[in-house]
Amino acid sequence: xxxxxxxRQLAKTGDIMxxxxxxxxxxxxxRIEDECGGRIEAGLGMKAxxxxxxxxxxxxxRLDLRRQMRIxxxxxxxxxQWMTExxxxxxxxxxxxxxxxxxxxxxxxxTTELTAWIEAVLREDDSAQHISEExxxxxxxxxxxxxxxxxxxxxxxxxxxAANAISESILRIxxxxxxxxxxx
Amino acid sequence: MQESIQLATGAGRLVEGQLCSxxxxxxxxxxxxxxxxxxxxxxxxxxxxxxxxxxxxxQEERFEAYxxxxxxxxxxxxxxxxxxHRSGLPQRYPLIYVQAIASAxxxxxxxxxxxxxxxxxxxxxxxxxxRSAQIGYQGRVGLHxxxxxxxxxxxxxxxxxxxxxxxxELIYFEYGSMQP
Numbered sequence: 001x002x003x004x005x006x007x008r009q010l011a012k013t014g015d016i017m018x019x020x021x022x023x024x025x026x027x028x029x030x031r032i033e034d035e036c037g038g039r040i041e042a043g044l045g046m047k048a049x050x051x052x053x054x055x056x057x058x059x060x061x062r063l064d065l066r067r068q069m070r071i072x073x074x075x076x077x078x079x080x081q082w083m084t085e086x087x088x089x090x091x092x093x094x095x096x097x098x099x100x101x102x103x104x105x106x107x108x109x110x111t112t113e114l115t116a117w118i119e120a121v122l123r124e125d126d127s128a129q130h131i132s133e134e135x136x137x138x139x140x141x142x143x144x145x146x147x148x149x150x151x152x153x154x155x156x157x158x159x160x161x162a163a164n165a166i167s168e169s170i171l172r173i174x175x176x177x178x179x180x181x182x183x184x
Numbered sequence: 185m186q187e188s189i190q191l192a193t194g195a196g197r198l199v200e201g202q203l204c205s206x207x208x209x210x211x212x213x214x215x216x217x218x219x220x221x222x223x224x225x226x227x228x229x230x231x232x233x234x235x236x237x238x239x240x241x242x243q244e245e246r247f248e249a250y251x252x253x254x255x256x257x258x259x260x261x262x263x264x265x266x267x268x269h270r271s272g273l274p275q276r277y278p279l280i281y282v283q284a285i286a287s288a289x290x291x292x293x294x295x296x297x298x299x300x301x302x303x304x305x306x307x308x309x310x311x312x313x314x315r316s317a318q319i320g321y322q323g324r325v326g327l328h329x330x331x332x333x334x335x336x337x338x339x340x341x342x343x344x345x346x347x348x349x350x351x352x353e354l355i356y357f358e359y360g361s362m363q364p
Contacts (some may be wrong), residue, residue: 001310001340003363006323010362016314020189020307023198030192030302036336038292040305042327043263043284044351065221069257069290069300072217076256097209104216 068107070125071118075103078142091165098161102154103146117145189307191254194298201254203311206261210251211238213258221289237263237284247283250311252304260287260304264312266319269326272345272358279324279358280316285309305336313359323362328354 005025006016019025033040083096110118121138128134187203214234241249246267252260262285269281285308290300313323328351329337338344342357 001306001313001342001359003323003341003360006313006362010317016310016317017187017189017203020187020203020310023190026190026192026198026303029306030196032339033287033291033299033302033305033336034293036333036339037294038287038299038302038305039294039330039333040260040308040336041284041286041330041333042282042337042357043286043330044328044354065217066290066296069217073255073257080256093207093209097207097212100209101212 067122070122071107072104074121074125074139074142075107075146076100079103079146082143082146088162089166090169091162094165095158095162099150099154099158102157103149106149114145114149117141185250187311189252191252191259191301191303191307193301194296199254199301201252201259203250203252203307206238206241206249206251206263208238210253210258210261211235214261217257218289234261234263234284248315250308252307254301258288259291259301260308261285262308262312264315266315271324271326271360272356273360277321277324277361279321279326280312280319282309282312282325282327285312285327306340309340309342313362316359317362322360324358324360326356326358328352328356330354 005019009016009019012018079099080096083092083099086092088095106114117138121136121142124136124138128136185205189201189203190198191201192198211234237247238249241247241263246265248264248266250262250264251258263283265281265283267278269279271277271279285305287304288300290296291302291304293299309325312325316325317323327337328348331354334344334355334357337355337357342359345356345358347353348356
């Protein structure tokens with residue numbers, strides 16, 4: 001990340017973060033991190049962690065963690081897209097956060113059907129890993145799976161969280177406006 | 185705040201993502217996905233109080249916390265201090281100090297080879313420089329690299345100011361003013 005490159009980018013577009021969307025820069029980033037083993041951590045009070053984190057025992061949990069991470073990634077990408085379509089504005093962040101928590105809770109005790117679908121979607125994902133345009137019929141069922149996962153109680157919870165978020169936001173506006181009016 | 189970014193997958197495909205202010209869902213990703221890996225592997229994780237960092241960023245203006253989110257999950261986090269730190273140079277210029285920067289476990293080659301995504305660290309570092317310029321610090325950024333991470337900062341042309349005896353002997357790196 002030499003200063004000449006940054007200065008050139010600044011002169012060109014006025015925003016150095018445009019580099020983070022430039023293919024050659026992104027590929028160079030990947031090369032650099034690969035050469036360094038992906039270790040980028042910095043900060044105080046983490047030295048013990050840094051020295052211990054690559055213990056061999058981590059291999060035992062790696063596969064299970066990777067599986068969990070992949071299935072959550074597949075579900076949450078679709079969930080976010082779906083919830084964006086709900087058009088709930090300011091309530092989105094809280095409601096989306098709650099929906100993720102509910103889905104994670106269901107993943108801890110999956111039904112037989114959900115387990116079978118998870119196995120199938122991961123298998124499909126493995127076989128299509130190098131071909132991004134490959135059709136993924138199992139993955140295309142993700143939204144239907146989300147619908148099947150969520151219970152009536154979950155919907156009630158989400159509705160409540162969304163209502164609370166909107167109500168808190170309106171009450172906050174009221175308080176701020178009152179303060180401004182008193183100050184004036 | 186939201187910036188579009190791209191990362192490369194281990195297979196070399198480029199994917200779209202966002203760098204945004206850290207929120208509760210990023211902390212939960214850390215607690216539910218990052219941390220269990222360390223706990224199950226009996227790793228000490230006292231040094232990773234991201235809950236505390238997020239709270240401070242929400243309560244104190246001088247702290248800011250950011251996350252990179254790609255394919256529905258948190259891939260990296262950055263926590264910076266923007267007012268009190270000064271350069272290691274005699275001029276004591278104000279700078280952005282990186283309190284913590286980390287990539288998700290599955291993005292580290294030693295844990296997942298090939299990594300799930302590469303480029304998280306460099307995108308966060310680039311953003312720290314942008315914030316520095318925005319605040320008026322001309323891109324000055326300082327940090328203490330953890331053992332084993334120094335190579336990443338060398339490869340990113342970040343000047344090395346040597347081991348800091350007051351900070352666990354960690355190597356201090358500092359970018360200066362962005363000069364053409």
